[in-house]
Amino acid sequence: MAENVENAGPIVVSEGPFRGWLTWGAGEDPFETAIGPFCFRGAGPDVTCAFEPKRSHLNGGGTIHGGALMSFADFCLFAIGHEALAGAKAVTVAFHCEFLAPGGLDETIEARGEVLRATRSLVFVRGLITQGRRSLLAFSGTLKKIAA
Amino acid sequence: MAENVENAGPIVVSEGPFRGWLTWGAGEDPFETAIGPFCFRGAGPDVTCAFEPKRSHLNGGGTIHGGALMSFADFCLFAIGHEALAGAKAVTVAFHCEFLAPGGLDETIEARGEVLRATRSLVFVRGLITQGRRSLLAFSGTLKKIAA
Amino acid sequence: MAENVENAGPIVVSEGPFRGWLTWGAGEDPFETAIGPFCFRGAGPDVTCAFEPKRSHLNGGGTIHGGALMSFADFCLFAIGHEALAGAKAVTVAFHCEFLAPGGLDETIEARGEVLRATRSLVFVRGLITQGRRSLLAFSGTLKKIAA
Amino acid sequence: MAENVENAGPIVVSEGPFRGWLTWGAGEDPFETAIGPFCFRGAGPDVTCAFEPKRSHLNGGGTIHGGALMSFADFCLFAIGHEALAGAKAVTVAFHCEFLAPGGLDETIEARGEVLRATRSLVFVRGLITQGRRSLLAFSGTLKKIAA
Numbered sequence: 001m002a003e004n005v006e007n008a009g010p011i012v013v014s015e016g017p018f019r020g021w022l023t024w025g026a027g028e029d030p031f032e033t034a035i036g037p038f039c040f041r042g043a044g045p046d047v048t049c050a051f052e053p054k055r056s057h058l059n060g061g062g063t064i065h066g067g068a069l070m071s072f073a074d075f076c077l078f079a080i081g082h083e084a085l086a087g088a089k090a091v092t093v094a095f096h097c098e099f100l101a102p103g104g105l106d107e108t109i110e111a112r113g114e115v116l117r118a119t120r121s122l123v124f125v126r127g128l129i130t131q132g133r134r135s136l137l138a139f140s141g142t143l144k145k146i147a148a
Numbered sequence: 149m150a151e152n153v154e155n156a157g158p159i160v161v162s163e164g165p166f167r168g169w170l171t172w173g174a175g176e177d178p179f180e181t182a183i184g185p186f187c188f189r190g191a192g193p194d195v196t197c198a199f200e201p202k203r204s205h206l207n208g209g210g211t212i213h214g215g216a217l218m219s220f221a222d223f224c225l226f227a228i229g230h231e232a233l234a235g236a237k238a239v240t241v242a243f244h245c246e247f248l249a250p251g252g253l254d255e256t257i258e259a260r261g262e263v264l265r266a267t268r269s270l271v272f273v274r275g276l277i278t279q280g281r282r283s284l285l286a287f288s289g290t291l292k293k294i295a296a
Numbered sequence: 297m298a299e300n301v302e303n304a305g306p307i308v309v310s311e312g313p314f315r316g317w318l319t320w321g322a323g324e325d326p327f328e329t330a331i332g333p334f335c336f337r338g339a340g341p342d343v344t345c346a347f348e349p350k351r352s353h354l355n356g357g358g359t360i361h362g363g364a365l366m367s368f369a370d371f372c373l374f375a376i377g378h379e380a381l382a383g384a385k386a387v388t389v390a391f392h393c394e395f396l397a398p399g400g401l402d403e404t405i406e407a408r409g410e411v412l413r414a415t416r417s418l419v420f421v422r423g424l425i426t427q428g429r430r431s432l433l434a435f436s437g438t439l440k441k442i443a444a
Numbered sequence: 445m446a447e448n449v450e451n452a453g454p455i456v457v458s459e460g461p462f463r464g465w466l467t468w469g470a471g472e473d474p475f476e477t478a479i480g481p482f483c484f485r486g487a488g489p490d491v492t493c494a495f496e497p498k499r500s501h502l503n504g505g506g507t508i509h510g511g512a513l514m515s516f517a518d519f520c521l522f523a524i525g526h527e528a529l530a531g532a533k534a535v536t537v538a539f540h541c542e543f544l545a546p547g548g549l550d551e552t553i554e555a556r557g558e559v560l561r562a563t564r565s566l567v568f569v570r571g572l573i574t575q576g577r578r579s580l581l582a583f584s585g586t587l588k589k590i591a592a
Contacts (some may be wrong), residue, residue, distance in 0.1 A: 030206045031213035058178045065179035066240050067219025074214045092214050094538045094586055096244045096392045098420050098438060100413040116434045117396040124394050126434055138412045138422055142538055242438055243388045244540045246568050248561040265544040266580045273544045274582055282445045286570055290390055326502045327509035337546035354474045362536050363515025370510045388510050394542045
């Protein structure tokens with residue numbers, strides 16, 4: 001299962017286009033360090049996630065690879081669900097998405113979403129990844145809290 | 149949408165642990181070049197997909213990042229659906245998965261699956277990613293053929 | 297695949313708690329006649345769907361059966377996607393949902409949603425089924441237009 | 445969430461085409477009594493589920509309503525997951541399906557599947573609904589055990 005480092009808490013990005021935004025342990029999550037950075041800011045229903053698309057995110061057709069968008073969506077589940085998790089460590093249990101339109105290199109890729117429900121053990125999140133005025137990916141996921 | 153380079157056709161891997169296996173345009177798909185290589189071999193119901201997990205695939209918890217598994221699953225949709233696509237270019241329309249167990253660095257990660265149905269415009273695929281005897285990720289996806 | 301009778305057009309409900317709302321061919325869709333009626337009203341982003349829960353919708357635990365909620369969600373895909381379909385006949389290709397809380401017999405069950413994207417052949421819809429202040433089911437689906 | 449009456453245990457069907465098969469509390473689950481009966485038999489990987497399609501299962505297009513197939517699929521999650529649940533009460537947390545082909549009234553509708561993984565609190569199941577040689581619906585679901 002996809003684990004997060006929630007128990008470590010998000011850190012403030014110190015430089016670059018997302019200076020002042022939050023991310024998790026840059027360098028501590030090798031995959032997200034390799035394909036990111038993925039960042040977020042805001043609280044409650046106003047959490048916004050973002051990343052700058054690069055050539056290394058492209059597929060053979062010159063658009064953003066679906067795997068890159070899904071990896072960002074998985075990050076977003078934890079960013080949007082951050083407050084509901086309240087410091088608890090969690091893993092992704094199930095994930096679903098619809099690919100609505102291809103992404104490119106022209107603008108920042110963002111995402112917003114909401115916690116649908118938080119129970120004692122599960123957090124249900126859904127969101128939408130956009131680029132400019134285009135909706136790229138609609139996603140939803142179920143997070144399960146695990147003992148620290 | 150996640151595009152593939154099917155119209156270019158898979159190429160034979162010339163070196164490394166997957167020599168003789170097939171992959172798509174190494175170098176032509178920047179994202180898969182960065183996080184792969186992802187390879188496949190076999191035909192019909194006996195298609196097997198594989199990749200060697202590396203440190204760069206890990207999340208902050210020391211297990212394979214969910215995004216890495218989902219990116220590999222997206223590759224698998226096209227590998228398993230390869231014959232049904234019959235050279236047509238295609239994009240991923242919808243994707244779903246359940247995270248069953250965490251992956252590590254100990255063994256090759258593999259996947260097998262099946263084409264559930266192929267219609268004039270859609271190909272429905274499902275599969276299972278495993279590592280040794282552990283099932284890591286169950287996935288299913290809908291591919292849509294697009295005009296070349 | 298789940299077909300709809302969109303090409304016949306929705307009809308106005310003439311009596312009961314949803315008088316003045318719209319539904320499809322009451323009596324022409326045996327399953328929805330048996331477990332419904334399911335109705336909708338409004339246009340654009342303000343489409344609201346509803347049904348009155350009855351004892352025949354309950355499961356063995358005394359709450360609304362998941363299958364009843366999923367059947368209503370499938371109806372909602374077509375109601376919310378109604379304008380985007382513009383009279384075209386369509387079938388459900390893929391469906392996903394998360395069960396957030398159990399439903400009961402105390403209040404009308406409603407749903408609202410949005411068309412995420414409408415292409416030449418596909419319509420992507422997502423929505424949320426609620427009962428009073430409780431969210432019961434989050435759902436998303438892909439509809440494919442078919443030749444009349 | 446969709447509850448089951450697992451803690452009551454399945455009962456043997458005493459008459460009709462599924463005499464000798466198992467079902468849950470006929471009459472105790474009003475929805476399944478109304479649209480069923482849904483039955484199952486076998487154990488381990490050889491669980492088979494079935495129901496006889498009737499006119500009341502049809503949609504406006506004369507094929508089996510998607511909601512009827514999804515309701516049967518929800519029943520199948522519990523039938524296939526029956527042994528893994530080991531008497532524990534459970535609810536459906538998430539459900540996904542792809543509609544592969546329309547069903548009709550010509551033959552019994554069946555389903556087979558497998559438990560992908562059973563953890564302390566979750567059971568992951570996937571299956572395939574068929575009619576004769578046609579695959580109608582591929583489905584997967586996550587069940588969560590709840591305190592009795």
